[in-house]
Amino acid sequence: MSNLRGRALSGLGKILSLASRTQFNKVVLMCNVGRGYLGNPKYIAEALQRLCPNEFDLVLLVNEEDRTAPSYIRQVRRTSFAAQQELATARFWVDNVRSPRYVLKRSDQIYIHTWHCYISPKRVERDVKDHLEPEYVDYAKADGALTDLMFADNDLYENVYRTAFWYDGPVVRCGVPRNRPLILGDEEARLKVRRALGVDDDASICLYAPTFRADWSVDQYRFDFDAFIRAISERFGKDYVFAYRLHPNIAKLTRPEFLNGYLDATDYLDAQELLAATDVMVSDYSSILEDFALTGRPGFVYAPDFDAYSCDRGFYYLLEDRPFSVARTSDELIANARGFDEMDYRKALDRFFSLIGFQDDGHGDEQVAQMIISLSKNGSTVGDILG
Numbered sequence: 231m232s233n234l235r236g237r238a239l240s241g242l243g244k245i246l247s248l249a250s251r252t253q254f255n256k257v258v259l260m261c262n263v264g265r266g267y268l269g270n271p272k273y274i275a276e277a278l279q280r281l282c283p284n285e286f287d288l289v290l291l292v293n294e295e296d297r298t299a300p301s302y303i304r305q306v307r308r309t310s311f312a313a314q315q316e317l318a319t320a321r322f323w324v325d326n327v328r329s330p331r332y333v334l335k336r337s338d339q340i341y342i343h344t345w346h347c348y349i350s351p352k353r354v355e356r357d358v359k360d361h362l363e364p365e366y367v368d369y370a371k372a373d374g375a376l377t378d379l380m381f382a383d384n385d386l387y388e389n390v391y392r393t394a395f396w397y398d399g400p401v402v403r404c405g406v407p408r409n410r411p412l413i414l415g416d417e418e419a420r421l422k423v424r425r426a427l428g429v430d431d432d433a434s435i436c437l438y439a440p441t442f443r444a445d446w447s448v449d450q451y452r453f454d455f456d457a458f459i460r461a462i463s464e465r466f467g468k469d470y471v472f473a474y475r476l477h478p479n480i481a482k483l484t485r486p487e488f489l490n491g492y493l494d495a496t497d498y499l500d501a502q503e504l505l506a507a508t509d510v511m512v513s514d515y516s517s518i519l520e521d522f523a524l525t526g527r528p529g530f531v532y533a534p535d536f537d538a539y540s541c542d543r544g545f546y547y548l549l550e551d552r553p554f555s556v557a558r559t560s561d562e563l564i565a566n567a568r569g570f571d572e573m574d575y576r577k578a579l580d581r582f583f584s585l586i587g588f589q590d591d592g593h594g595d596e597q598v599a600q601m602i603i604s605l606s607k608n609g610s611t612v613g614d615i616l617g
Contacts, residue, residue, distance in 0.1 A: 242311055243332035246318035252338045254606045256287040256320040260329045262346065262478060264292050264308035266499045267299040269326040270344035270598075273407035273502075275303065277599035286606070289316045298499065322602060328366075328373045335376050340605055340612065342598070343377045343397075348406040349387055349586055350517035351552065352441075353544045356394040361542065371396045378612050381406070381598060385587025386546060400616055402601070405594020411506045412524035413592030419500075423507035427493050429471055434509040436462060436470045437495065441516035442477040443535075444542055448486045450514075450535045453560035455492065461567040462510050462528075475504065477516070512563070515539055515549075523553055523579060524590075528570055531556045532563050551585060553578035 257278070259271040267275075267290055275288050279302055290299060291308040299305060306313050308329075317323065318333045326346040335341060359367055374396030381402040382388040391401045411419050429435060436459060440451050459470050473493035476485075481496050498504050505511070505522050511529045513519040522529050531554045533539070549556050553575065557563035582588075604615045 240332045243314045243318065244334055246314055247334035247336060250315075250318040252321050252336065253287065253319050254321045254608055255285060256289065256316070257322040257324060257602065258289045258291060258316050258320040259303075260291045260308070260323075260325045260327075262327055263329045265478065266292060266296040267303065268500045268502075269346055270407045271324045271326055272500070273410055273595040274324060274344070274598050274602070276300075277407065277595035278602060281596065281599055282603060286602075289320065291316070296499070321606060328370055330369075340378045341376050342379045342602075343373075343395075344407070344598075345380070345387075345391070345395075347517040347521070348382070348409060348590075349384055349520045349588075351520070351545045351547055351549070352515055352517070353546060354390065354394060356396060357390070358543055379601070381594070383409070383588060383590035383594065387586075390546070400612060402616065403589070404597040405590040405592060407595035407598055408502050409521070409524055409590055410592050410595050411502050412521060413590060415525075416503065416506045419503040420507040423495075423498065423503055426498060427471075427473060427495060429493070432469065434466075434468045434470045435473055435507055436510045436512070437473050437475060437504065437508040438512045439475040439516060439518050440477070440514045440532075441518075442479045443539070446480060446483075448480070451486065452488050453532055453534075453563055457560070457564050458512070458567060461564045462570075465568055465570055466510070466528075468509070470510065475501070475518075515543075515545075519552070519554060523582070526576075526579065528572075528575065529554045530563060530566055532558075532560075534558050547585065551582065553582040 259275055261267065261269045261271045278286050278288065284302060288302060289304045289306055291313050292305050293308055295305055306316055314333055317331055321339060323341040324344060326344045355370060377397050378399055379402065380391045380397065381404050382391060383404065383406045388401050388403065391397060443450065455472050459472050463470050471493060473495045474489055476496045485494065495504055501518060505525065508522065509527055511519060511522045512532055514531060514533045519529050531549060531552065533549065533556060536558060555566040557566050601615055604610060
């Protein structure tokens with residue numbers, strides 16, 4: 231966006247903030263800076279529609295139309311003047327990253343920040359401040375000051391939100407909305423993903439989803455995919471297809487040659503649906519593997535550049551504390567697949583969830599939706615509903 235347009239939006243936003251009245255049934259949703267209908271905002275919106283059909287005006291700010299969004303979601307271009315009008319009149323802002331907004335938030339508006347992971351080994355925000363751009367740090371501080379409510383389903387990230395997010399408001403302990411299909415299962419999502427990827431009925435899905443590197447390199451993603459598929463097929467007695475999902479930060483880049491011939495799941499927006507359909511997963515330092523752990527299905531770590539990556543970001547817990555076997559070479563990864571022990575994996579999952587103080591029953595979407603329903607009453611405050 232040009233600086234001129236940004237200044238115009240900012241000027242309009244200030245005027246709208248002063249002139250607008252709050253609509254207490256309006257919820258403005260933004261996911262990954264307008265990427266589409268996904269993440270915590272999506273699952274909160276769906277719970278609101280289930281609990282109170284058509285009672286809330288649900289507005290999604292997008293960069294381009296998301297055709298997967300249901301008809302009860304109104305879509306508005308994120309960088310338009312109309313988006314500023316929606317923000318200026320909404321009782322609720324629900325966002326899963328720190329997104330640019332140009333309106334001034336009034337005292338009767340509520341900003342619910344739904345950070346885009348429920349747990350991550352990688353240190354974030356103030357804990358890696360020296361690795362962040364100064365402009366981002368300034369904006370993050372301002373965004374934290376505007377936030378009225380956050381939530382967590384584990385002890386570790388409840389503390390991270392309190393100490394690393396430039397935020398001093400309440401952190402509600404409840405389920406994380408987007409965890410619903412992973413904890414409770416979602417057969418409809420499994421079928422939807424399989425159709426989208428063109429996977430035969432008799433094949434299982436192995437998903438590889440590495441995180442991005444600060445230098446944008448992809449050489450670390452390469453391992454012997456075919457040998458790994460043979461290993462898990464022999465170990466689990468099923469036929470597997472190999473699919474990959476590149477991180478959104480590099481999703482627009484040309485695919486590396488060594489991924490040619492494999493299923494590209496990068497553009498499947500809803501990662502939770504994708505994970506619900508995945509039978510075996512490989513990743514590295516990405517929190518998507520922690521998400522996948524909620525399914526109880528086999529997960530593996532391939533971390534060939536561990537030393538360099540750990541120097542860049544650092545971790546909240548050791549790779550050995552994660553419930554997944556760790557490989558630094560392709561041969562080690564294949565050996566880990568062949569030697570996978572389900573009972574040991576179950577014990578490792580239990581240890582990990584105990585380590586982070588995890589509690590989530592899969593109904594966090596409805597728990598947060600109930601908070602919004604209570605707060606939609608004129609005059610109610612976050613303090614009122616939290617007691």
